[in-house]
Structure formats: C-alpha cells, structure tokens
Amino acid sequence: MKFPIKYIEDNLVWNTDGECFAYFELIPYNYSFLSPEQKQQVHENFRQLISQNRDGKLHLLQLATEASVRDTLDRSKKLVKGTLKDIAFQHIDGQAEALTENVGDNQVDYRFFIGFKLLLNNAEVTAKSIFKDMSLGIRDFFAEFNTTFAGDFFTMNNAEVERYAKSAKFLAEKIGRRFKVRPLDKNDFGYLLEHLYGMTGQDYDDYEYHLPRKKSKRDTIIKRYDLIKPTRSLIEQHQRSIKITHGLDSSYVTYLTLSDIVGELEFPGSEIFYFQQSQFDFPIDTSLNVEIVTNKKALTKVRNKKKELKDLDEHAYQSGNETTRGVSDALDSVDELESNLDQTKDAMYKISYVIRVAGRSEDEMKRRADQLLDFYDSLNIKPVRPFGDMLGLHSEFIPASKRYINDYIQYVTSDFIASLGFGATQSLGEKEGIYIGYNVDTGRNVYLQPDIAAQGIKGTVTNALSAAFLGSLGGGKSFSNNLLVYYAVLYGAQALILDPKSERTGWAENLDFMENEINIVNLTSEEQNRGLLDPYIILSNLKDSESLAVDTLTFLTGISSRDAARFPTLRKAIRAVTQAPEPGLLKVIDELRREDTPIARNIADHIESFTDYDFAALLFSDGTARRTIALDRKINIVQIADLVLPDADKTQEEYITAEMLSVAMLMIISTFAIDFIHQDRAQFKIVDLDEAWAFLNVAQGKALSMKLIREGRSMNAGVYLVTQNADDLLDEKMKNNIAQKFAFRSTDITEIKNTLNFFGLDAEDEGNQNRLRSLDNGECLFQDIWGHVGVLHFDYIFEHLHHAFDTRPPKPVEVIADDES
Structure with a gap:
C-alpha cells in the first residue's frame, strides 16, 4: 500500500491527497474521583471542541508509549545533588534492579494525539491571491511530477507551509481555551511511525527522528527515504493479523474495528479511553478517524433514511403484516435524531474506530484480542476482526491517512465522541525523580520531584x-x-x-x-x-528573640494584646530584658518584681508557676546558657x-x-x-x-x-x-x-x-x-502538583528503610519454656 505521508513540517503533515493536518498532543487531564457533575463539565468541553469544526476531518489517536524503568531512573540520577550522591546512586541502582525484576524493563504510558484537517477558506479573494494560488498549484504539479517520475526527493513550497502554519497557530489558540495541548514535532511522528511498525523497548522521551531537509528561499526539499525510514520492517499479512519484524524483534498484531453499537452508552460510564488504562495490563492503541458531515447533509441523510423506514412500514401495512420491532425502534430513533439536529444545528460524525493490539506470540495476541472483545461487549459495542483487511486498518493509524474501508463506519453525534474519555488520565507524579511507589489502579511507577513546583513549570x-x-x-x-x-x-x-x-x-x-x-x-x-529553648538562646537575632518571648509568655499566661493593663506591663518587662547584657526568660520575672506593682507581681507569680515543671527548664534561662x-x-x-x-x-x-x-x-x-x-x-x-x-x-x-x-x-x-x-x-x-x-x-x-x-x-x-x-496500610489518596488524583502505594523496597521508619511497636517475643526433665 502507498505510504500516505507526503511531507512533515513541525506539527503539520501533508498526505498524498494534498490535505494538510495539524497534530497536537492533548495533555492528559485528571479524571479520577471526579463527581458526575464534574465529568459532565469535561464532557461538555470536549463536545464543544469537537463540534467547533463544522467541516473537514479529525484524527484521534491514543498511543501506548513505553518508558524504560532503567532509563527513567538513570535520568533521575541527574537530579541528585550534594554530598550524598554516592548513597543516592546506590539506592537508585537497587530500585532499578528490584523494579525491573517485578514489573519488567518497560512500563506503558498512554499519550493522546489529535489531528485537525486544516482548511484555508478565510482568505480574501483578490486578483493577486488568485494568481498566487494558481502559481502554487502549478509548482505543486511539477513537484508531484518530479517526485513520481524523477525519483527520491520531494519539494515543498515554503509559502504554502507558512499559510498552513498560521492556520494551525490560530487553531491551537482555540483549543487552548478548553484543553492544554502541545504541538507535535518530527520526533513525535517518528516514534509514532516506528511504534506502529514494530518498535518496542524504546523510551519515548529519548527517541530522536533524523529528518534532514534542504531549505531554499522558496522551497524545502526532503529525501523520500528519510520520510519512510521509520517504517522499515518486514510485514507478513495473515487472514486476521500481521506479523511485523523490526530489527531482531517480531510481534503479532491484530486490528479490531467497530461493527455495531447495539445499545445506548450511558455517561458517565462509557469513558472507554480512560477505563482501558486500568482494565488491561497490556498496551492498546486506538485510532478514531472522523469525517464531519455538515448539519445540512446530515439532515438530508436522516430524512432519506426516515423515508426508507416509512416505506418499509407502509409495505408491511399493505401486505397485512405487522411492522417489526426493529423498524419501529429505528423510526423512533430517526425522529429523535432529526429533531435534535434541526434544533441544535449540530453536525454528524462519520467515524472509523480501530483498535490495535499486539503480542510476542500469536497465542498471546489472540488472548489479548479476546479480552478486548469481552470488554467492548459489556459496553454494548461489537468489535470484529475483519478478514483480509489488516494492512488497510493498520494504515488508518498513520497521521493524515484516510479511512480505508466504508464497511464499518458509524454515524454518531459529538456527544458520543465526547463520552469516550479521550485525554482522561490516571497518571500521577513526574516523568522522573524520586521513586516512591506505584499507582494502585494502573500499576505504573510514581516519581516525585519535591522542589519543582516553585519553578513555574507550564501545566502545574x-x-x-x-x-x-x-x-x-x-x-x-x-x-x-x-x-x-x-x-x-x-x-x-x-x-x-x-x-x-x-x-x-x-x-x-x-x-x-x-x-x-x-x-x-x-x-x-x-x-x-x-x-x-529559651527564645533568647535558640534564636540568633535579638529582635526575633524578643517577638518570640512576647508570643511565648502571652500564650502561657493568657494575656491578650487587648488587655490594656497587663499586656503593656509584660511588654515593658520583656523590652527591658532584651536590652540587658545576658537576656533570658527568667529575667522577665525579675523585671516584673522590680516594678513591684500589683499587676506586675501577679504576672510574675503566674510565669514563675510554670518553672516548677521538670521539662520547663528547657524554656527558662537566666541568660548564661549557650546555643548548642x-x-x-x-x-x-x-x-x-x-x-x-x-x-x-x-x-x-x-x-x-x-x-x-x-x-x-x-x-x-x-x-x-x-x-x-x-x-x-x-x-x-x-x-x-x-x-x-x-x-x-x-x-x-x-x-x-x-x-x-x-x-x-x-x-x-x-x-x-x-x-x-x-x-x-x-x-x-x-x-x-x-x-x-x-x-x-x-x-x-x-x-x-x-x-x-x-x-x-x-x-x-x-x-x-x-x-x-x-x-x-501504605496506600493513600494522592494529589500531585499537576492536579492529578489517584491512589498511591508507597513502596520502600529496601528492608533497612522499613526497619528504620516503621513506627509500630515491636511484636512481643514469644518465649518458649524449656522442657522439664
């Protein structure tokens, strides 16, 4: 099959049909522990994100990326500072050994990408713009001719790239009002392609895609080989799967696509993208190709369908038969849909929903596919593994690709797409840092950097x-x-x-x-x-000592600053002690007695009454103690x-x-x-x-x-x-x-x-x-600096740490009496 990508520039992808898509990573948002009302708000935000595009195409892609446990901990070593670096490295190496033994070399993390087909239809039509478009069209024709018949290079006009880049920037601003997004770059596309073509064990953050290009004032030239380089692998197609050999590794991959939606999806509860993260212990990729059907076209289709159903109903009546329940239910649904489209002026969405699952062996792949079938069946969704269509469904995951087959498309509203939980996450913590435990719901490791919140990092x-x-x-x-x-x-x-x-x-x-x-x-x-602990001894600054002495003695005596008689008397005595050569709280009593008024004597007696307790000696000094x-x-x-x-x-x-x-x-x-x-x-x-x-x-x-x-x-x-x-x-x-x-x-x-x-x-x-x-025990509800909430299990790993930090009383030692002779 022909590779669909023609050109990549920043987050823009051109396909062989001349369409340009702008791809963004949707930064996952917290969804755990939200109330139904809060989930409804997220649903509405995503519905508006989808419905704001009245024409064109969308591509939603959930990708199961890999993160190497050892590489993550090696990056964490770079965060270590100070004199305990050697001890920290020993702990980190020990954690790496224990974690790779328990959870494997890699852990799965899910990323969410969304691609929008860009439409340049807002430009003012002038003679100059018409001439410019004609010249660009001619140049594109010759560039395409040279690519097809002359060989290995593809030429892209810089002016066209700039036009689409401006449109993509405007689109990013619109999306950013509701969700946090990040424009993709060539490394993202390279990883995505290599992942689809069998790459395993590669840390996402360490991946680099080398895509050289030669820029001139008017054009940019890239080598076609460099563009398709991430796809280099041997693919063997079987009836319901493909075998991909990438380097020395082989994997078996199958694709499932939605055949029917046999019941209503209740929201909350239908967030498939969200639940997949904790439901399965193996990676799953999901592609959702969306073609937007405008409201006018959607109404036409619905009304035509309504006529067909009414014809069936009329035919049954004329032949003396009862209308089947399926036709009656369909008529009710069509009426409801027609009314909804007419009132909201919303579009319809023609979707192709494809799920990708892989395994080291064919049996493992089949077992995982069966688990997915059961999961979707419980949601009233019927996926199938089409016979002989694996390569076509495989191509739907490639950015800017078109829908392969029309046999399994579904017509849905924006509510359906919004209810899938795209972008919802169960992630916790940072990408690297101190390993403290794992997410109970997903099993993924949790890393913390306690000092980064004050750095003003975007997204916190x-x-x-x-x-x-x-x-x-x-x-x-x-x-x-x-x-x-x-x-x-x-x-x-x-x-x-x-x-x-x-x-x-x-x-x-x-x-x-x-x-x-x-x-x-x-x-x-x-x-x-x-x-x-005398304020005059423990603090180095005399002014701070005086303030603390006031706070301490007013707390002990219950004297409020509003007490017009007693507070000034106490304050005066403390001020006199502060100015003395060797100040201490005991000298406050002496100063009060020296004033020799009823109020001063009363306060002195009150303070002196505290000094009789044994551990009160820590508080009261005669000024001769030294700070230790x-x-x-x-x-x-x-x-x-x-x-x-x-x-x-x-x-x-x-x-x-x-x-x-x-x-x-x-x-x-x-x-x-x-x-x-x-x-x-x-x-x-x-x-x-x-x-x-x-x-x-x-x-x-x-x-x-x-x-x-x-x-x-x-x-x-x-x-x-x-x-x-x-x-x-x-x-x-x-x-x-x-x-x-x-x-x-x-x-x-x-x-x-x-x-x-x-x-x-x-x-x-x-x-x-x-x-x-x-x-x-050891589990807690945890909220990180990104606002994510989940259940964290603290994992100490090393027995000496458990022994050092355990605050439980020791178990009584059972004494076994000697046998009496």
Whole structure:
C-alpha cells in the first residue's frame, strides 16, 4: 500500500491527497474521583471542541508509549545533588534492579494525539491571491511530477507551509481555551511511525527522528527515504493479523474495528479511553478517524433514511403484516435524531474506530484480542476482526491517512465522541525523580520531584512547595512521610524534623551508612539542657528573640494584646530584658518584681508557676546558657522528651499546665525553623512538622505555620505537615499553599468529607467516600502538583528503610519454656 505521508513540517503533515493536518498532543487531564457533575463539565468541553469544526476531518489517536524503568531512573540520577550522591546512586541502582525484576524493563504510558484537517477558506479573494494560488498549484504539479517520475526527493513550497502554519497557530489558540495541548514535532511522528511498525523497548522521551531537509528561499526539499525510514520492517499479512519484524524483534498484531453499537452508552460510564488504562495490563492503541458531515447533509441523510423506514412500514401495512420491532425502534430513533439536529444545528460524525493490539506470540495476541472483545461487549459495542483487511486498518493509524474501508463506519453525534474519555488520565507524579511507589489502579511507577513546583513549570496547578500527610493512626502516614523526606535528602535537600514523640531516635543507628549526616537533638529535662529553648538562646537575632518571648509568655499566661493593663506591663518587662547584657526568660520575672506593682507581681507569680515543671527548664534561662542546637547536617531531628500534647478536640482553655508548656515549646521550635529556611536559597529545604495539629490549634502556632509556608516558597523550602484531619489545616489560605496532598485511611465520615473537600473532590460522592475508607496500610489518596488524583502505594523496597521508619511497636517475643526433665 502507498505510504500516505507526503511531507512533515513541525506539527503539520501533508498526505498524498494534498490535505494538510495539524497534530497536537492533548495533555492528559485528571479524571479520577471526579463527581458526575464534574465529568459532565469535561464532557461538555470536549463536545464543544469537537463540534467547533463544522467541516473537514479529525484524527484521534491514543498511543501506548513505553518508558524504560532503567532509563527513567538513570535520568533521575541527574537530579541528585550534594554530598550524598554516592548513597543516592546506590539506592537508585537497587530500585532499578528490584523494579525491573517485578514489573519488567518497560512500563506503558498512554499519550493522546489529535489531528485537525486544516482548511484555508478565510482568505480574501483578490486578483493577486488568485494568481498566487494558481502559481502554487502549478509548482505543486511539477513537484508531484518530479517526485513520481524523477525519483527520491520531494519539494515543498515554503509559502504554502507558512499559510498552513498560521492556520494551525490560530487553531491551537482555540483549543487552548478548553484543553492544554502541545504541538507535535518530527520526533513525535517518528516514534509514532516506528511504534506502529514494530518498535518496542524504546523510551519515548529519548527517541530522536533524523529528518534532514534542504531549505531554499522558496522551497524545502526532503529525501523520500528519510520520510519512510521509520517504517522499515518486514510485514507478513495473515487472514486476521500481521506479523511485523523490526530489527531482531517480531510481534503479532491484530486490528479490531467497530461493527455495531447495539445499545445506548450511558455517561458517565462509557469513558472507554480512560477505563482501558486500568482494565488491561497490556498496551492498546486506538485510532478514531472522523469525517464531519455538515448539519445540512446530515439532515438530508436522516430524512432519506426516515423515508426508507416509512416505506418499509407502509409495505408491511399493505401486505397485512405487522411492522417489526426493529423498524419501529429505528423510526423512533430517526425522529429523535432529526429533531435534535434541526434544533441544535449540530453536525454528524462519520467515524472509523480501530483498535490495535499486539503480542510476542500469536497465542498471546489472540488472548489479548479476546479480552478486548469481552470488554467492548459489556459496553454494548461489537468489535470484529475483519478478514483480509489488516494492512488497510493498520494504515488508518498513520497521521493524515484516510479511512480505508466504508464497511464499518458509524454515524454518531459529538456527544458520543465526547463520552469516550479521550485525554482522561490516571497518571500521577513526574516523568522522573524520586521513586516512591506505584499507582494502585494502573500499576505504573510514581516519581516525585519535591522542589519543582516553585519553578513555574507550564501545566502545574500550584507553585507551592509544602505538603500535607493526613489520616488516622495506623494508616501509614508517618512511615510514608519519613520515606519521602529521606529520599529528598539523598537527592540533595536538607531537612529539619520536629519529632515530639521521639520516634526517630534510632535513625542514626539504623542508617549507619550516613550517620555523620544525621543530627539528633534530644531535649530532655537534664541540667545540661537548661534554657536551650529559651527564645533568647535558640534564636540568633535579638529582635526575633524578643517577638518570640512576647508570643511565648502571652500564650502561657493568657494575656491578650487587648488587655490594656497587663499586656503593656509584660511588654515593658520583656523590652527591658532584651536590652540587658545576658537576656533570658527568667529575667522577665525579675523585671516584673522590680516594678513591684500589683499587676506586675501577679504576672510574675503566674510565669514563675510554670518553672516548677521538670521539662520547663528547657524554656527558662537566666541568660548564661549557650546555643548548642546546630543545623549543619543533612538531617536534623529535634526531639523533646516528656511532651504532653493536648487532644486535637481540646480548646486552649482546657489545656493543663503540662500541655501549655508542650505547645509553647513546639511554637519556639517552629520559629527556629523560620531561621532554618532563610539559609541558602539555592538549597532545597524541608521543615517536617509531626503532630502538626498540636500547634495549629493555638493562635501563635497558626501564625508561625502560615509564615513558614508563605515564606517557604520564596526561600526554596517546603513545610510538611503531618496531622490527622484536613480540618486541622485551618482556613483556605493555608490549604491553598499546600501543593502535594497525601490522605491515608480514615473511618470517620466527617474527616472523610473534610479530606475530599481539601482535594477539591465531591465530598458527598459515596464512591469517593468508600475508596478513602477502604485504603490499605501504605496506600493513600494522592494529589500531585499537576492536579492529578489517584491512589498511591508507597513502596520502600529496601528492608533497612522499613526497619528504620516503621513506627509500630515491636511484636512481643514469644518465649518458649524449656522442657522439664
């Protein structure tokens, strides 16, 4: 069969019939967990995209591209920075070995391409334009003559290319109002062709198509061999399949095409392109060639069909027979369609729907084809494998090709095409980066780059760097949080972890290969730690120390800035201490007693009452303590023993003294974290706040958290909040500054609804609620920086990481008594 492509320039493809198509990649949009109303909106947007073309042709192509696991992880190595590069490479190599053993060398990813036939019918008709068109036609004739009879080169007029390029640019702007698209280039076309002609194991992003061309002022010349080079393979046609030999690899390919649509497709539920991604564990390609029938022509066809059916009905009546049910149903359908076309003025669409499936052996190919037949049959669609038409159906996948056969065409409306879910995705994460697990629904690996959101990359829905880990106890949020922070550090980040439960004490021992980069500060009530959390000791800037001292003491004493009597007295004493040679919180008590007024004595007694607790010694210094908490390691863990954290549902008025002191310490350390994020902006930093709800419940903690998150983006720092419920994350201002969201299993319906609202999903959708409720340990609902939502399973791979990060209590050791003699 004649190769249909005549010329390729950027995203434009000319076929041998002289038609020009502009091809775009439709950037996949999130479709998981959308409510029926949200799906209807997507459907309407795509219907309008289709129906805006009142004439011409469309080509929709879903391609199962391949991504090499090893190549992806090798590209990920280029993202590693810092002193832990060797350790990171060892982990990445270990991941590559484990993943290729478990999932194979390559993983399938789906890409969506859409081609529009360009029509140049808007130009003003003038004598000059007529002469120009005539001259172009003559030049095209001689170019075609030379190509046909003289040989190996094809000549394309630059002026014609420019005319179509302008039309394609205008079309891209129209499409971009509803969907994100990317114009294709020669590498895309080269991969697409080689894929159709048997290429396997080639990473899409690493593929390059060499298509040299010689440009002059008026023309561009390409060698015909270079154009058909991607198709070089041996094809053997059988009755219902073809065998393609590409290099040393052979594959068996069969094509299925739609024969009949025997029932109504209910939407939502008919998104074939979407469901195929998770339904099958083998690659599937789908081509949809669409010829647009204008409204006037469509009405003529429908009315002619209506006359035929009425003739059948009349003939049955005259012969004394009853009209068959099929004729009656067809008449009803034709009436409804005629009314719809007449009212909406919409076009009809003449489609050829072809599915391509391949296998290493003929048996594997047949088995996969049978699974596809069953899948489509459940949707009231009847595909067939035509006898002797395999090469013709194969050619329909080639860009700008025409429909091969009219035996299997279907007449549909734009609603049908829009309901197929073209472009809907279940993808998660980035193309390369930290491997953290896999998509539960598709099995595809998930990679993250925690620091790229602030780079303003096109297509992202956020520029925030912060993340939230939500869920009830035992779902895996702490383990997953630890795993992500650890890998981020290996890739070059620096982390400050606030650990109020002292669960990370064993990290230096369990991760002994990097113990020199782990600094664990264990703040106990021992004498040598006295005053280490005093605002005047822990912070280097005296002005910041004074502000933190005010926040700490007003929180402990309950004095509001609106208290006209007590607040000025306390503020004056703190100011005097700040100006002293060796400031410390204990000296605030001395200053208040020195003022010797009833209000000052009352405040002094109140503050002094807190100093009796053992671990309160960390807060109160006489100014002689020295700052010993350093942040010079890659992982810095601050643990405070004996903290008594209040329950999440407690109000501040209900806190006991120990809880007040505990929250005050968390506030001080979170303020210390602000100093941490203001270090080198080129260094990505993570502030990890475990049990974040404890200080988000108080006014001072809220303010400090918002400051951390707000300043984090500009300072190249992400704040990771680990808490139990999305409602702990305060208002929309904080939630809007959280980019990556991880929600683990929850059973409380209120928490489930809060979480779904946080993700921007329908909180009342029972399917969404049940999915969140039924997550297994280590699984979470995940939303990435692209807005995609799916179920992620964290995969630690290495046993030493599981041992280091597991926060569960150890199992009791069973003691077996010695047999009595």
